[in-house]
Amino acid sequence: MPTAPHPQSTDELYQALQENDRRPYGRTRTVTAEELVDAAEQFAEPVPLVQALLELQEAYTYGSEPRKSPVVFARLLTLFDEQPDVFDERLRHMLFWRFKWVAHALRQLPEIPLVSLRQWLTEMRDRYEKAGLGLQPYYGQAYQVAAHVGEDTTAAYELWAGRTRTRLSDCEACETCERALYHLAAGDDERALRTWEPVLAGKESCQEEPARSVSYALLPLLRTGRTDRARELHLAGYRSSRRNPSMSQEVGRHLEFCALTGNEARGLELLAENRSLFDEVDSPLDQLGFLTGVEVLLQRVELLGHGDLPAAGYAGRTWTVAGLRAEVRGRADDLAARFDARNGTAAHTDRRKARLDRAPLLDALELTLRTRSIEDVAPAAPVAAPASRTDAAAVPDSLPELILQARALDEQGHPDSRACWARLRTLVAARGYTHPDDPAVGPLVHLRADLLADEANRAGEKDEYAEAAALHEEAAALYDDAGAPGHAALARACALLATAEIPTQGTDGAAAKAAALTAAHASMVRLHEETPGLAPFQEARLLRLRATALGLRLQTSGSEEHVAPVLAEVDVLHAFATRHDLAGQISGALLLRASAYAISGDLPAAVTEIDAILDRLKAHGPAWHQPRTLGLRGRLQLGLRDAEAAYQNLSEGLRLAADWPTDTVDTARLHGGLAEACMHLGRPDEALRHLTRSAELDLRRGSRTDAFCTYSNAAQLSLDLGHVEDSIALVDSLLAEPDVAAGEVDDRLVAQLRLTRARALHEGEDLKSATAEFVALAAESAGWDDDPGSHASIAAETAVLLGESGEFGRARDAADQALAAHARAPRYEQLSNCLRELARLQAQQQGPDGLVDALAFLADAGRIADEARAAAHEAHGRSLETALAYEHGRVNAYAGEYEDALAALEKALALLGEPGRDDDRAGEWAECVRLAGAVEGIYLERPAPALTRLDTAVSRLTALGHTEETEPLISLAARLRDEE
Structure with a gap:
């Protein structure tokens, strides 16, 4: 662990103490504080040692190490008794304040006898009386001991709450929480919530508040019907508590809240995010509160039948929900028993039992934009047709019938074939599988080829083209071995198409892909001609693949010369399918024709084709083509700017899609289209719901890049709508995904998610966290040699946040980075806005002392304006010169240079x-x-x-x-x- 340089003077020591004070609580801050105490002891002056000891006690207190806090305080108290003059008014105040910290620490340790705890309170009372200090803080600690032990608190509460506050009383927020908890313990939810309101509303706060109050208020809010408020406070309160050892009890209560609102999946996600708390929390009382919340969650998951799900627990081994629950239960029971033995009551065992015995308060409360049930995170079951469909094909029990039905459905392109293939895959993989000796079924190698072909199709649907091509080639070889040349030809044609779709590197990727598709089509034609004896359904599929290859070429090139070949190939397919009465391929041909018209820009013709297809589908089927066709019709109407018609068609498509497995209808795309329609119709909240559903469906089927892109758009839209905590919670959930955490997702996509999160933190007035994230992103994006423009934008935003924090030296460095990147990829308006805002901030915060540096920022902005004018760049809104003149006016006004300010403003008016x-x-x-x-x-x-x-x-x-x-x-x- 890195340590601070050893201070050589008291000035260096004080500087190191200030730097350590800016660190988050945890082992790094605590170890540094320990080292600084050692360093302070080398100086003859006692004051630096006092300061260092105070910092160390704070690190122990908020780092959840209660055993060490009283030891440090004992040293401070000895110094005070020996050299009271060393303690000025501020240090004396801090010393007497921390008597309460020691009382709190002793309550957390069951090995400290109750008599010792009470002796400490007597010591506190005597010291306060001797120093002429009011006793309200003492009575506050006495009340908390009574509440902790489980005694009747009525008298203790009145002795504390009825007294006038003093300078050494706990802050208003903390005392408000204790008063509310008193009413909560009495069963009066309404009075507790009324008491809490100033803290929950953010009017009173401190180091631990309102996060502590929020965690306690969640269940009373639910019990009194305030579900929206509970949801809102959960998002904000959890973010303030997560991964913080001193707030592990609060984390436990958020886990409990998830368990009691049908959000077990989110609970497991939050548990994984806080896994470090199992090992970092040194306070037995905090451990008890955290573990009980964990057990409430795990107990609920196990009761729902998912005890075998993986769960994040103690380091060093892999846990299931059931296994971790047993471990947690044993440890928490032991802790509760130890506290009860110390206190001589059953209070902690009873409180634990009450939490574990609570029934869920709601079946389902949508906590985040990414709503998932526990079933959604359980291992995927074989795909089955929805129960709502009356024509769903049952999966036969007989193995020969199952194989024949899978093939028959597959010939039609029927979605129910997926359930059959999934069942067969499980059976064939099982030990002791015996293949039927049935001529109608054929040899095992044929079935293995079928399963590989199905797997290849699913890989292609996930855009895993290289994997799909390899699987199709493997299937083709097995079909050859099985004596099925028609199937082998189909598999090879699929491999050709998948290979052509593998993305190519380089600047001319589109041309390369178009050439690959041309070659693939030519190979398919030869393959078709060279394969005799094709069954009608096989020949139709080959014709469909040929038309698809040309359709993809048109989509890739956009060239008008590629339209006619598509239409000609479609005509061949349509004629063949009509001659053999292949309903699925007839509608497939018509869809390809409509798509060709759409790609070529003839949207009215495409709509006419789609209308004819829908009429045919209603009369002749296949029914599973209707959702996709309605989806295409909706997208065409979006192109024609008829958002209302698009919405109706996409909604109908989504309704019909509910009858079919989602991975065969592309429900995700329907939701995406509806999101776009809703935005055009001015219904952004509904659009947000469709975006998140589209993204989650993509995520579940393995299209992770598409899912993360859509979720990124959803997070930004949520932020645009002012739903700051929703946006942050969504991004946090995505960043916790295993492949993101492991660095397996595209770094630019992850950076976009983090950028949205940083902006949301800024919007939510968490300037410290926002600045830290922006600084990290600016450092990372500096290495994006292929994208200097993005680095310029990120560095510019970073500079402004640093300026808002008053760190103008670092802001200048970030602005210089942005300017250097801007020289390679201009971002005129962003850089101008950044530089002008920095000038305003510096002049506003520093007055005349900041004028020189502020004017330097404006000089840079002036050069940007000159560059923009030379490049004939047109600004959105007012010109950069006008904005610059106005900012000169504001900056000079802040600095007291009023004549210059007025002249600049008059120039701005003239330009406007x-x-x-x-x-x-x-x-x-x-x-x-x-x-x-x-x-x-x-x-x-x-x-x-x-x-x-x-x-x-x-x-x-x-x-x-x-x-x-x-x-x-x-x-x-x-x-x-x-x-x-």
């Missing part, structure tokens, strides 16, 4: 020009006038010209109908007249 009647610049122009009027009238003390400026602007805006924009101008004018 006076607004027109329908001009959206009216608000911007009015704000510029207002600031110029304030500088001139208030700071330069020239009210007359300022009033003339303001009155003229008000008249101008009123005449143009921009009355709302006049209000701040009228208000400023009234102020100036009052001051005359």
